[in-house]
Amino acid sequence: MQNKIIYIIGAGHSGSTLLDRILGSHSEVFSGGELVYLDKWKTFDLDQFKRLPGFTKCNCGERLWDCPVWSPLSYKEENRIKSRFNAVENARIGIGAILGPYFAQFLGYRASENRSFYNGIFSLMKENSYSSRLLTDSSKDPRRFFDLIVAPPDQEVVLIYLTRDPREYLYTHLKKSRPIYKKRKTAFLILLEWVSIHFVSRRLWARFGGSKARISYKDLTDDTANTLNELGSILNISIQREGLEKRINESKYHIVNGNHMKRSDVRPITFEVRWKKAFSPLQRAMFNSLSFPFRWMDGRSLYRAK
């Protein structure tokens, strides 16, 4: 089997960590995690980066620079994957996603050196005697995926688009204390973020011509066996439902940006709805009506292409 990159897109807190660990429990798959943070580690001012405790960690428990897998990563400045966190660049990518990459490039968008970035990671895996041919990149950011469309790496890219009910997304963002962001966002802004991520993701999904699967968090946790079948068929591997949690808990991972959840044991996988219990009737009514026009964007159905 040739080397492949499994790129996961979707909004944060949609179950991508669980998906990453499920895939990585298979011997053919290496869970890379949010590889976009490798780039941040290498290009940020280290002192500044060290102040973001979560991002500097591999889920083996070590900091990236002490982890046996990631610490030797060689990195050239010219291979740098650009950060996509400014409004002008976001607008270029948005236009590129809607009208086509040519328009983004016309407006000044330049793709990153994805080829050398991923080749570097695959040779690192080889040096560490991992026999896996598939590497997950759960960076999620659709802008990063746009970059992969414009400047494809040497490896085949398989796309998994993961969705989740916007009300659950609201719940996690409002309830979870996120000290690194300092100020809390309002429900309206969180929903707006959810809608724009999915708007761009859907455009990129339609634009991408390779193997792809679109699944919802509900598919993954409520209809796990079928979902794993579908995912297995586009990846040419077989992922068994039986004993899945045990395999996950026994696997050793080196997931970049490894928070506590990425290290702890997974409980039996079941579909959970937490937002209903957590909010007052008034809040529920508000979130229901606010998210109603967009709820169709939460795929809720297994979809496989190619």
Ligand SMILES: [Zn+2]
């Ligand atoms: Zn590690």
